[in-house]
Amino acid sequence: QANKPWHEIGRDAKPAEIKAWNIDVRPDFKGLPKGSGSVKLGEQVWEAQCASCHGVFGESNEVFTPIVGGTTKEDIQRGRVKNLEEGSNYPQRTTMMKVATISTLWDYINRAMPWNNPKSLKVEEVYGVLAYILNLADVVPEDFVLSDQNIAEVQQRMPNRNGMVFYEPLWRVDGRGDVQNVACMRDCPVQVSIRSVLPEHARDAHGNIREQNRVIGPVRGADTTR
Amino acid sequence: QANKPWHEIGRDAKPAEIKAWNIDVRPDFKGLPKGSGSVKLGEQVWEAQCASCHGVFGESNEVFTPIVGGTTKEDIQRGRVKNLEEGSNYPQRTTMMKVATISTLWDYINRAMPWNNPKSLKVEEVYGVLAYILNLADVVPEDFVLSDQNIAEVQQRMPNRNGMVFYEPLWRVDGRGDVQNVACMRDCPVQVSIRSVLPEHARDAHGNIREQNRVIGPVRGADTTR
Amino acid sequence: VAATASATRALAAEGEDVILNLPEHTTGLGQPVAALGYGQPSKWEANLQRRESPGLTRVSQASVSFTPLQGLFGIITPSGLHFERHHQGWWDIDPSKHRLMVHGDDGMVKRPRVFTMDDLMRLPSVSRIHFIECGANSAPEWGNVALPSVQYTHGMLSCSEFTGVLLSTLLEMCGIDKKRAKYVLxxxxxxxxxxxxxxxxxxxxxxxxxxxMNGEMLRPENGYPLRLVVPGVQGVSWVKYLRRIKVGDMKWATKDEAIHYVDLMPDGTHRQYTGIQECKSVITTPSGGQTLLDRGYYNVTGLAWSGRGTIKRVDVSFDGGRNWRTARLEGPILPKALTRFNIDWVWDGKPAILQSRAIDSTGYVQPKINQLRAVRGTRSIYHQNAIQSWLVSENGEVSNVQVY
Amino acid sequence: VAATASATRALAAEGEDVILNLPEHTTGLGQPVAALGYGQPSKWEANLQRRESPGLTRVSQASVSFTPLQGLFGIITPSGLHFERHHQGWWDIDPSKHRLMVHGDDGMVKRPRVFTMDDLMRLPSVSRIHFIECGANSAPEWGNVALPSVQYTHGMLSCSEFTGVLLSTLLEMCGIDKKRAKYVLxxxxxxxxxxxxxxxxxxxxxxxxxxxMNGEMLRPENGYPLRLVVPGVQGVSWVKYLRRIKVGDMKWATKDEAIHYVDLMPDGTHRQYTGIQECKSVITTPSGGQTLLDRGYYNVTGLAWSGRGTIKRVDVSFDGGRNWRTARLEGPILPKALTRFNIDWVWDGKPAILQSRAIDSTGYVQPKINQLRAVRGTRSIYHQNAIQSWLVSENGEVSNVQVY
Ligand code: HEC
Ligand code: HEC
Ligand SMILES: [Ca+2]
Ligand SMILES: [Ca+2]
Ligand SMILES: [Ca+2]
Ligand SMILES: [Ca+2]
Ligand SMILES: [Ca+2]
Ligand SMILES: [Ca+2]
Ligand SMILES: [Co+2]
Ligand SMILES: [Co+2]
Known part of the structure; x- marks a missing residue:
């Protein structure tokens, strides 16, 4: 099949260029640079560059949801986080509660953290600070050195490693979701009473809605300060 | 047929309101207020309020095309303006050369002039200043008093009164215009040489086109200062 | 110096600096959401502005500013770049004080009514995409080439999604005399x-x-808070700041339908009431005043429209009209709206003359300038819908020419 | 004082002051064309802004600003009001330095390539209207009513005309291994x-x-100069400032598909890779926080959309879902685009509960919140596409409720 007339537009990427940008790390660890970092090194990095936002123990809810918390030794064994089950009273869904794939954390810290200075960490610092987070979550011991060699083993200790389900109907455009209504038109079955109303304190929580509507038209914004 | 559910939206217009806005004057003089104004009064109004823009004799090309000029006694008799014919060397198409309907001028002066103070003229001032313009164009004599009583007669002296043709195909959406091409696809008859090019002085007359094009994309603006 | 130069060369051989040295935006923290409650274009887009054509008019309150079609995509015109035509300047009117009156003399309207914006915006509404073109668009080129770029040759043209109440809804609720009513002012x-x-x-x-207009209220320059939309008809009929609709039985011969927007014919008569904007098209990239970066492939793109219906086909010629190929039309193809076309072209570095030719749903084929002239002469100002020619010179510069 | 008061009364009986006393803009000269080379909305429209939802996020560079749907018309979102979602702030990138790389490991792409903006904008392009909705739109209301207005319940939603090159065109010219290629990053x-x-x-x-986007370049907040458009899929996949496309054979489980944008189910598992935005609709006027001016007729209006195709029908109920009528759909009705609906309603002054329910081209009927909850519980955050209920109280004030 003949080349399209626009075939020559653009130019070949050079190996050094691909290397500079080809930073993604997959769940099978393809893309992961060789290297290692200790919990100890990680602690230094964390305290110097991460703790201000995420808290000394990854517990802070100030700038983002806590990174650490809510997982147990039992979770690490099962690979399922109990606090994600219904009825759990744990106040937050922390990163460590949700993330199933350790590669996700390596990749993300490497590309995006520290938030205000992304892509500034060295490879061993990424290993180290991830080791530190994992240690905070009791996934690895205090004297652990995380490396490309043992990361697949650590993956087997991720608290929520068995917690993800691939749900194809919401991945494929031609799928069909699990919830569907019927188009009843007359005397449809509904409860007469209202099930939920806007709480009084929420009425004005977004500022005065009067000032968020046009000054003309079929309606005005309600004065929610009153 | 039943009223639509939105029938009551809005409110009835009050007579005084309709009167305040119902200012249009038609070619059959429906809408023309009773009254009159002399060329003499018109001259005063013109010199005080119009001449600064249109020139003392309506000849100015400074702010707009001249109002007066290019019409002859013969035109007034024929009702067709010779200077509109092909080959005429008259430099401008003035208002008086083009306008066929005297109502148009009364209506427009009344609603829009003076440009920076529209709707400020009294009825007799509109009659007067229009009489003055008509006098400048030799349509009425110097001692004329234009009024709702004689305006229909003056209409019969408008230089271009027979110069308008109603061309229905460009008025109706479902019409069919007078010029049409055929969709020749191969070896169509065209002259090889270019018939007209952008004059050199016009290349930069709109500023540097380089600065009027995006800084990226398939093209750049040409530097027309060079 | 020698060392630095060779270091630079080495870097260049390895790859581009903009890839190898990560930019600030890849290694830093950007700006917060709602930094601008109402957003603006990139600072790098400042060249795309609406502009006056010097010498066209004498005063800017009775003038035109042209849409920079040379840099636009698709069919929606950004409202900030919508062309302007004012006759006595524009205003930003307090909409709570604006009124629309519908009436007629002599019982032509049974129930003359006044509407506030509150009233109007309660009524059943429609939303439709339509083009608006000034009747004088392309006017300076009836005779010869005069303008350097498509902004000035065709830029009295915009296309937006309009929302409002059908005029028929208002006329029906006010009760017009259907037998006698022939026109509306x-x-x-x-x-x-x-x-x-x-x-x-x-x-x-x-x-x-x-x-x-385009999801929000009309912009002040386009008639805020109310304008008429008259699909297919020249822009001057799309009355801005609309305050009054009057029903009658005779055409009004208003100033802009008796002195202007009348078409001077070779015999010295003027055609009056020539409102319809007939089928037309233009290539916007590449176009006059642009320079091709290189030989090779280009996606040639442009706009087509017809005041009488939808666009059925657009053909493009690269040899001044001798041979033609049919372009791809992008959807949606809507009545009395702009239609975007695209066509492949490989520029071999030799001079080329680009033309586009639109065909609408009535079968009308956009004419050549000489065909227009043969019937209408060169002095009619309005309704110049001829095929536009762009000459690509060997140096890649595109210029405005007439070829037929 | 008595005289003045009676004069005022007399005037009022004669008619409205705003009609009888001509306003300044009817008796003066306005502003020149191109006073603004790039125009702005009327000053009277300043209430329509994109806004943050207080308490939703902790820092504004990793936050959302919401589109004020309560005041918009038609289907095109004004680009200045397009919702924002940033994870590390927005930038106004120099487009001449921006590059796109297409590649893959292990020969997955035969000819890894780098494109400048100049290169990309020469390629064959398409222009298409599509909606973009954040996967977390309406998320705070899985459990109970939480938000006062449609800006915050549904305002992570916009719709624009996008222009660009199909990703397939790029992948084909770079030569992907069609047997092994399964995913793209x-x-x-x-x-x-x-x-x-x-x-x-x-x-x-x-x-x-x-x-x-909408005829001009993307706005900086939306990814200038380049973003991915993934029709029907949640906004987070529409990667902004797009610099790289990598072809591979395994899903990447990136941070935003492994920690966020995963849906927590009742059994404590998360559904991963749930990208599609299913069929949904909402009445935008009247809506939460608005007050009806009066009893009588209203044109009730809203938006419907589906990530799986076109909108086929929208039904509206005024009695909390017991009885339904079918609304008018405005054109164009396009795949994976917003569709505007309108329906007549006469408000009798009694409490009423308004709902809209969309049906798409697959036959899917927008669900009730209890139907969603029965399957997905109340903690899944994403893909909340339930029927929205608005209660109109006797005083005309509209508020957010859940009824089913
Ligand atoms: C200036 C504040 C700041 C600093 C410093 C910072 N972070 Fe973050 N971090 C954030 C924010 C904000 C987010 C959420 C970003 C988003 O919305 O995508 C985040 C997200 C993360 C996440 C993903 C959490 C999740 O659930 O998505 C990880 C892991 C993380 N940070 C680790 C680190 C590490 C390791 C460092 C230091 C090397 C660091 N952060 C420094 C603010 C910060
Ligand atoms: C400050 C400048 C100015 C003043 C003062 C002024 N005019 Fe004008 N006049 C104009 C402009 C500009 C136009 C063209 C407006 C347009 O583009 O629609 C015009 C148009 C006209 C026209 C229509 C011409 C045509 O061919 O369309 C008439 C008639 C006219 N003026 C008469 C008058 C009279 C009578 C007065 C005084 C009572 C007056 N003008 C005062 C600037 C002025
Ligand atoms: Ca090249
Ligand atoms: Ca940095
Ligand atoms: Ca000027
Ligand atoms: Ca005044
Ligand atoms: Ca904030
Ligand atoms: Ca009322
Ligand atoms: Co015009
Ligand atoms: Co999102």
Missing amino acids: AEGADGSSMTRTISIEQAMDDVIVAWG | AEGADGSSMTRTISIEQAMDDVIVAWG
Whole structure:
């Protein structure tokens, strides 16, 4: 099949260029640079560059949801986080509660953290600070050195490693979701009473809605300060 | 047929309101207020309020095309303006050369002039200043008093009164215009040489086109200062 | 110096600096959401502005600013770049004080009514995409080439999604005398109180009394808070700051339908009431004043439209009209709206003359300038819908020419 | 004082002051054309702004600003009011320095390539209208009513005409290994270098590498100069500042597809890779926080959309879902685009509960919140596409309720 007339537009990427940008790390660890970092090194990095936002123990809810918390030794064994089950009273869904794939954390810290200075960490610092987070979550011991060699083993200790389900109907455009209504038109079955109303304190929580509507038209914004 | 559910939206217009806005004057003089104004009064109004823009004799090309000029006694008799014919060397198409309907001028002066103070003229001032313009164009004599009583007669002296043709195909959406091409696809008859090019002085007359094009994309603006 | 130069060369051999050295935006923290509650274009886009054509008019309150078609995509015109045509300047009117009156003399309207914006915006509304083109678009080129770029040759053209109430809805609720009503007068609230005659057929068909444009209210320059939308008809009929609709039985011969927007014919008569914007098209990239970066492939793109219906086909020639190929049309293809076309072209570095030719749903084929001239001469100003030619020179510069 | 008061009364009986005393804009000269080379909304429209939802996020560079749907018309979102979602702030990138790389490991792409904006904008382009909705739109209301107005319940939703080159065109010219290629990774050039997995089926179908939005270049907040458009899929996949496309054979489980944008189910598992935005609709006027001016007729209006195709029908109920009537749909009705609906309603002054329910071209009927909850519980955050209920109280005030 003949080349399209626009075939020559653009130019070949050079190996050094691909290397500079080809930073993604997959769940099978393809893309992961060789290297290692200790919990100890990680602690230094964390305290110097991460703790201000995420808290000394990854517990802070100030700038983002806590990174650490809510997982147990039992979770690490099962690979399922109990606090994600219904009825759990744990106040937050922390990163460590949700993330199933350790590669996700390596990749993300490497590309995006520290938030205000992304892509500034060295490879061993990424290993180290991830080791530190994992240690905070009791996934690895205090004297652990995380490396490309043992990361697949650590993956087997991720608290929520068995917690993800691939749900194809919401991945494929031609799928069909699990919830569907019927188009009843007359005397449809509904409860007469209202099930939920806007709480009084929420009425004005977004500022005065009067000032968020046009000054003309079929309606005005309600004065929610009153 | 039943009223639509939105029938009551809005409110009835009050007579005084309709009167305040119902200012249009038609070619059959429906809408023309009773009254009159002399060329003499018109001259005063013109010199005080119009001449600064249109020139003392309506000849100015400074702010707009001249109002007066290019019409002859013969035109007034024929009702067709010779200077509109092909080959005429008259430099401008003035208002008086083009306008066929005297109502148009009364209506427009009344609603829009003076440009920076529209709707400020009294009825007799509109009659007067229009009489003055008509006098400048030799349509009425110097001692004329234009009024709702004689305006229909003056209409019969408008230089271009027979110069308008109603061309229905460009008025109706479902019409069919007078010029049409055929969709020749191969070896169509065209002259090889270019018939007209952008004059050199016009290349930069709109500023540097380089600065009027995006800084990226398939093209750049040409530097027309060079 | 020698060392630095060779270091630079080495880097260049390895790859581009902009890839190898990560930019600040890849290694830093950007700006917060809602930094601008109402956003603006990139600072790098400042060249795309609406501009006046020097010498076209004498004063800027009775003038035109042109849309920079040379840099636009698709069919929606960004509202900030919508062309302007004012006769007595524009205003930013307090919408709570704006009124629309619908009436007629002698019982032509049974129930003359006044509407506030509150009233109008409660009524059943429609949202439709339509082009608006000034009747004088391309006017300076009836005779010879005069303008350097498509902004000035074709930029009195925009296309937006309009929302409003059909004029027919208003006329019906006010009770017009269907036997006697033949025309409607639309009047604006600006200094000129712009007035235009609309046929009752079109008033009862697709004319919209509009407040919305591209999802928000009309911009002040386009008639905020209310304008008439008269699909397919020249822009001057789309009365801005609409304050009054009057029903009648005779055309009004208003200033802009008796002195201007009349077409001077070779015999010295003027055609009056020539409102329809006939089928037309233009290539916007590459176009006059642009320079191709290189030989090779280009996606040649442009716009086609017809005041009489939809666009059925656009053909493009690269040899000044001798041979033609049919372009791809992008959807949606809507009546009395712009249609975007695209076509492949490989530039071999030799001079080339680009033309586009649109065909609409009535079968009308966009004419050549000589065909227009043969019937209408060169002095009619309005309704110049000829095929546009762009010459690509060997140096890649594109210029405005006439070829037929 | 008595005289003045009676004069005022007399005037009022004669008619409204705003009609009888002509306003300044009817008796004066306005502003010149091109007073603003790039125009702005009327000063009277300042209430319509995109806004943050207080308490939703902790820092504004990793936050959302919501589109004020309560005041918009038609289907095109004004670009200045397009909702924002940033994870590491927004930038106004120098487009001449921006590059797109297309590659893959292990020969997955035969000819890894780098494109400048100049290169990309020469390629064959398409222009298409599509909606973009954040996967977390309406998320705070899985459990109970929480938000006062449609800006915050549904305002992570916009719709624009996008122009760009199909991703399939790029992938084909770079020569992908069609047997092994299963997924594509899209990566941005911002600090987070946002990454998302796209299926190769969709990459080869309707995904666009876009530079144009509503006729002009993308706004900086929306990814200037280049973003991915993934029709029907949640906004986070529409990677902004797009710098890299990588072809592979395994999903990447990036941060935003492994920690966020995963849906927590009642059994404590998360559904991963739930990208599609299913069929949904909402009444925008009247809506939460608005007050009806009066009893009587209203044109009730809203938006419907589906990530799986076109909107076929929208039904509206005024009695909390017991009885339904079918609304008018405005054109154009396009796949994976917003569709505007309108329906007549006469308010009798009694409490009423308004709902809209959309049906798409697959036959899918927008669900009730209890139907969603029965399957997905109340903690899944994403993909809340339930029927929205608005209660109109006797005083005309509209408020957010749940009824089913
Ligand atoms: C200036 C504040 C700041 C600093 C410093 C910072 N972070 Fe973050 N971090 C954030 C924010 C904000 C987010 C959420 C970004 C988003 O919305 O995508 C985040 C997200 C994360 C996440 C993903 C959490 C999740 O659930 O998505 C990880 C892991 C993380 N940070 C680790 C680190 C590490 C390791 C460092 C230091 C090397 C660091 N952060 C420094 C603010 C910060
Ligand atoms: C400050 C400048 C100015 C003043 C003062 C002024 N005019 Fe004008 N006049 C104009 C402009 C500009 C136009 C063209 C407006 C347009 O583009 O629609 C015009 C148009 C006209 C026209 C229509 C010409 C045509 O061919 O369309 C008439 C008639 C006219 N003026 C008469 C008058 C009279 C009578 C007065 C005084 C009572 C007056 N003008 C005062 C600037 C002025
Ligand atoms: Ca090249
Ligand atoms: Ca940095
Ligand atoms: Ca000027
Ligand atoms: Ca005044
Ligand atoms: Ca904030
Ligand atoms: Ca009322
Ligand atoms: Co015009
Ligand atoms: Co999102």
